Amino acid sequence: MEATTFVLFGATGDLARRKIYPALYNLFLDHKLHNSFAVIGLGRREVTDEAYQAMVERSLRDFSRREVKDTASVRSFLKAFRYNVLDVGHTEDYVKLLERVEQVETGMGSTPNRMFYLSVGPEFFEPIALNIEASGLGAAKGWKRLVIEKPFGHDLQSAQELNLTLSKAFTEEEIYRIDHYLGKPMVQELDVFQQTNPVLHALWNNRYIANVQITAAETVGVEERAGYYDHVGALRDMFQNHMLQLLMMLAIRLPKDSSADEVRFKKREVMEALEPLDEANIEASVIRGQYTAGAIKGIPVPGYRSEAGISAGSMNDTFIAARLQIDDPFWKGVPFYIRTGKRMKEKSTRIVIEFKEPLKQSSTVEEDDIPNLLVFEISPNEGITLQLKARDPRNKGKFKAVHIDFHTSSIEVPEAYENLIHDALNGDPSFFAHWNEVELSWKWVQPILNAFAGNSVPLYSYAAGSHGPAESDQLLAQDGHHWWLDAPVDEASEITLPDASNF
């Protein structure tokens, strides 16, 4: 870790308060911040340094996963925070910012390494990057890095344009594109499990795996974000970035101790091997859904079109499920089923790997079908479960499922933003999205965007509190598969593996 000036655009915003300050605080408590570490928060509001520090402190109390009680350490942490007024469009504000940054760096007596964190709306990414370059803020003796939040573009063309503009001020090596799913501890473990466990390594291919199911289900609706979400939908908001990143992390085959460059190269290979969809036949592989009124944990909730700020005739997707195929020697013939949606039965992000049954004659789902599954629980719970089919000693001729479980408590593991900010401060890009991945993701998604825009794909409805449209079940059923581990509707929302019995 080196001395760093952390220049935070959007310092008074929601993301900064909910994620960035708590993450920095936890890094501070874990002695992962350099002694010469300063934050300069920016926004249009007139805020004194003291008021800014009080706001940061409040955000720790409201959102930190750790109890904030040791006032001496909180005070010591807050000393690093200063605030400057800056309106993105005012070039003179960048000149004032440069003066402040230099003053702080001189005070610390440190090499001026600068991390510019853009926690602002996407319409500001380009002007900020260009003004950093024009004002000289980016010309310090030390390193400079740009951390950029999603969304990275609205479609393929706008993403390419954004990247071109950013590249006028920052090289690819200096750009850290945040995809917070890549910061989730279990996602960071995926390649390690596969690389370091000979059993998993040997099974990680189309000879043994029947299908892979990736789910990110949310119980929340559009919340306060109608203006953003109604123009974006589940495809852009979750699928193009988080879901495809999960697919890449699961499907890459890496040699042990791979470098960041190798990880990114292999992810790119996965995206290049993803079979493109035929725009004229998107509905064969993609299910688009929108929630109607229903109940979440027994509490009635309105349908999407009745949410505040959503137009009555909105055709926006709040759910998407898709079948993807990777055309490479390891994965050819293994369907990857991906789904994500708002207002679903439970909050759960997980990957389920279903293994093939060597002796099974037919591919249809049988009554007492007990599959061999490997389940990665990513959030909100963290854990891994191996479900094995075994003989039931009390019930001759029958089988039962046995489970090998490993689960951690959420207090024990760092949050995604802690991992990511720590990596960016250390110059480790392994868990950030490289431009190649982002561009290939948009390229793969673009025919679906076009089909949605032209309404050539049906928009199926699903009741809030369900597992999505019935057609998403059909997508798997036609291949002889079904989604595993969906919690029964109208029962507790905890996921329970069927017939759980631990060794």
Ligand SMILES: NC(=O)C1=CN([C@@H]2O[C@H](COP(=O)(O)OP(=O)(O)OC[C@H]3O[C@@H](n4cnc5c(N)ncnc54)[C@H](OP(=O)(O)O)[C@@H]3O)[C@@H](O)[C@H]2O)C=CC1
């Ligand atoms: N909130 C979240 O959970 C997530 C957010 N993101 C992304 O992070 C980014 C920030 O989101 P969020 O914090 O929710 O947004 P907010 O609207 O809560 O905050 C926006 C911030 O930008 C500042 N700002 C707005 N206009 C200007 C301007 N003209 N010049 C300078 N500063 C300005 C605001 O300060 P002021 O009003 O004082 O100028 C405020 O600090 C977005 O790109 C979003 O997509 C990504 C994932 C999750």
Ligand SMILES: O=C1O[C@H](COP(=O)(O)O)[C@@H](O)[C@H](O)[C@H]1O
């Ligand atoms: O990026 C986003 O992610 C959240 C879901 O994140 P999670 O960590 O809670 O799974 C989603 O609610 C939001 O719409 C999207 O922009």
